[in-house]
Amino acid sequence: AQTVTQSQPEMSVQEAETVTLSCTYDxxxxxxxxxxxxxxPSRQMILVIRQEAYKQQNATENRFSVNFQKAAKxxxxxxxxxxxxxxAMYFCAYRSGNNDMRFGAGTRLTVKP
Amino acid sequence: DTEVTQTPKHLVMGMTNKKSLKCEQHMGxxxxxxxxQKAKKPPELMxxxxxxxxxxxxxxxxxxxxxxxxxxxxxxxxxALQPEDSALYLCASSRGQGVNTEAFFGQGTRLTVV
Numbered sequence: 001a002q003t004v005t006q007s008q009p010e011m012s013v014q015e016a017e018t019v020t021l022s023c024t025y026d027x028x029x030x031x032x033x034x035x036x037x038x039x040x041p042s043r044q045m046i047l048v049i050r051q052e053a054y055k056q057q058n059a060t061e062n063r064f065s066v067n068f069q070k071a072a073k074x075x076x077x078x079x080x081x082x083x084x085x086x087x088a089m090y091f092c093a094y095r096s097g098n099n100d101m102r103f104g105a106g107t108r109l110t111v112k113p
Numbered sequence: 114d115t116e117v118t119q120t121p122k123h124l125v126m127g128m129t130n131k132k133s134l135k136c137e138q139h140m141g142x143x144x145x146x147x148x149x150q151k152a153k154k155p156p157e158l159m160x161x162x163x164x165x166x167x168x169x170x171x172x173x174x175x176x177x178x179x180x181x182x183x184x185x186x187x188x189x190x191x192x193a194l195q196p197e198d199s200a201l202y203l204c205a206s207s208r209g210q211g212v213n214t215e216a217f218f219g220q221g222t223r224l225t226v227v
Contacts, residue, residue: 035215038216042220043221047216047217091155105155106155
């Protein structure tokens with residue numbers, strides 16, 4: 001069974017600074033995708049960034065980037081130039097070919113002005 | 114239109130009531146999902162529909178009954194629920210079964226069972 005682990009229940013960052021959220025996963029699959037979703041107080045899950053397991057190049061979306069270490073089964077999210085609107089729960093997610101998506105426990109990010 | 118619309122946003126029901134949660138998307142997605150999310154926990158997968166057929170049922174109690182009337186609609190029928198079923202119920206959709214397809218989520222229905 002695939003598992004996704006986020007070891008940081010809460011993180012805090014000063015506005016304009018950089019923060020890294022950790023995620024590890026366990027799988028025996030070779031073809032899979034990894035995602036980071038953000039859930040603000042509005043409750044809607046919003047996709048932040050995704051990474052294909054076959055691609056060695058780390059994905060980047062504006063201020064968001066990942067550090068994907070396939071051998072270590074690690075998928076961390078770096079948020080640069082943090083903004084107040086980045087405050088939310090962040091979930092790391094794993095998806096393989098059986099059409100479901102599994103989430104980690106989440107990290108609550110606080111951004112201090 | 115990149116929205117998944119869920120109704121109602123809030124629902125309070127008694128343990129003897131029957132109610133339904135509705136989810137709608139017009140993105141042409143062929144996979145739709147129900148997740149249950151308790152406070153401060155991640156979403157837990159309940160059901161997956163692929164091409165309007167139930168493909169995954171994560172051992173959900175029969176008091177939850179999903180229905181996919183067509184490719185745009187997904188319902189969750191509720192009957193004889195327990196207080197511990199109170200949670201946020203999230204609907205999601207994706208383009209298909211491909212591993213690389215991202216899921217789009219609705220804003221959820223906050224369900225309280227009294």
